[in-house]
Amino acid sequence: MTVDTTTQTLAQLGAATLDQVESRFTEIRASFDAEISRDSVSGDWVAFVAQWTGRKSGVLTRIADNWLKSAAPELKKVVGLEFQKLKAHVESSLESKRKEIESAAEHGAAARDRVDLSLPGAERAIGTRHLIRQTYEELTRIFLSIGFSVVEGPEIETPYYNFEALNIPEHHPARDNMDTFYIEGAREPHLLRTHTSPMQIRTMEKQPPPVRIVVPGKVYRRDNPDATHGYMFHQIEGLAVDTDITFRDFKGTVEYFVREFLGPKARTRLRPSYFPFTEPSAEVDASCHVCGGSGCRICKFSGWIELFGAGMVDPAVYGFVKNGYDAEKHSGFAFGMGIDRLAMMKYGVTELPLLFQNDVRFLRQFP
Numbered sequence: 001m002t003v004d005t006t007t008q009t010l011a012q013l014g015a016a017t018l019d020q021v022e023s024r025f026t027e028i029r030a031s032f033d034a035e036i037s038r039d040s041v042s043g044d045w046v047a048f049v050a051q052w053t054g055r056k057s058g059v060l061t062r063i064a065d066n067w068l069k070s071a072a073p074e075l076k077k078v079v080g081l082e083f084q085k086l087k088a089h090v091e092s093s094l095e096s097k098r099k100e101i102e103s104a105a106e107h108g109a110a111a112r113d114r115v116d117l118s119l120p121g122a123e124r125a126i127g128t129r130h131l132i133r134q135t136y137e138e139l140t141r142i143f144l145s146i147g148f149s150v151v152e153g154p155e156i157e158t159p160y161y162n163f164e165a166l167n168i169p170e171h172h173p174a175r176d177n178m179d180t181f182y183i184e185g186a187r188e189p190h191l192l193r194t195h196t197s198p199m200q201i202r203t204m205e206k207q208p209p210p211v212r213i214v215v216p217g218k219v220y221r222r223d224n225p226d227a228t229h230g231y232m233f234h235q236i237e238g239l240a241v242d243t244d245i246t247f248r249d250f251k252g253t254v255e256y257f258v259r260e261f262l263g264p265k266a267r268t269r270l271r272p273s274y275f276p277f278t279e280p281s282a283e284v285d286a287s288c289h290v291c292g293g294s295g296c297r298i299c300k301f302s303g304w305i306e307l308f309g310a311g312m313v314d315p316a317v318y319g320f321v322k323n324g325y326d327a328e329k330h331s332g333f334a335f336g337m338g339i340d341r342l343a344m345m346k347y348g349v350t351e352l353p354l355l356f357q358n359d360v361r362f363l364r365q366f367p
């Protein structure tokens with residue numbers, strides 16, 4: 001560019017006539033017009049403005065210093081006039097260019113913010129109800145339909161509620177079967193509940209008889225994970241206590257449940273068993289829902305499938321509760337089912353870990 005001329009005086013530039021002075025100003029103006037119309041000028045805007053109007057070394061300042069001050073007396077008037085014209089042109093051009101740049105920026109921002117209603121919407125993959133959740137709801141629905149209510153309780157428990165109050169004193173062999181996660185550092189001993197049964201005690205402490213509850217929730221045991229075991233699984237606990245509950249009520253309830261869960265043809269079988277908080281205790285089996293009882297791989301050719309453990313509430317448990325529960329007057333039954341196990345059995349899932357990988361392709365198989 002030709003602005004270098006502004007570092008010299010007009011005399012040095014050899015501009016001695018009016019025409020020569022005017023042509024010098026015309027060069028400067030042409031140089032300015034060429035630069036301001038370049039696309040890149042908006043990116044360098046601040047530097048460009050400083051280059052032309054900077055107070056110390058801008059082109060206009062240099063013209064004032066080098067051309068105007070040193071101009072020969074007969075040229076002074078025309079140099080002054082040309083300078084004012086140039087200055088006005090530069091300033092007004094800069095002002096309109098600035099507005100142009102700003103409005104382009106605003107326009108761009110507006111374009112970015114605008115919502116284009118004609119575009120297809122952003123699709124969000126919808127999952128599916130988890131098999132465990134489905135089974136959970138299926139189980140609670142069955143018990144709600146015969147007058148039970150649903151309660152939930154803490155997963156962090158005290159040894160008292162998890163063991164002692166359920167008739168499992170310290171050193172009782174039943175504790176060995178439930179490898180327990182203990183929580184260290186707490187002021188009082190705490191653990192992750194190994195079953196949902198503590199809520200039997202907590203509910204009876206709060207609510208005098210009669211009581212009919214199911215307690216679904218997570219329980220924890222120090223099991224090594226394999227095809228059928230995990231360190232966490234879901235249980236649903238049941239408890240019914242009243243003044244005249246007999247073993248027949250227990251059996252009738254269990255049979256009703258099995259038919260509702262596995263279909264009207266399912267038959268039920270009780271086998272003697274042992275649990276510290278029920279007496280007598282039973283394992284509840286159902287006729288195989290796959291072969292109908294004739295024997296197949298699912299039931300290991302026995303015709304029966306083990307469902308859950310249950311029994312009549314051990315009278316000793318009432319002694320821990322008090323609150324109006326009297327072993328002489330009251331009786332009841334309790335059961336504890338593995339929700340994950342029942343889901344696997346009913347829907348033919350052979351690997352427990354599949355239930356916890358949350359692969360939607362797996363879960364969608366169970367609409």
Ligand SMILES: [Zn+2]
Binds near residue numbers: 288298
């Ligand atoms: Zn079978």
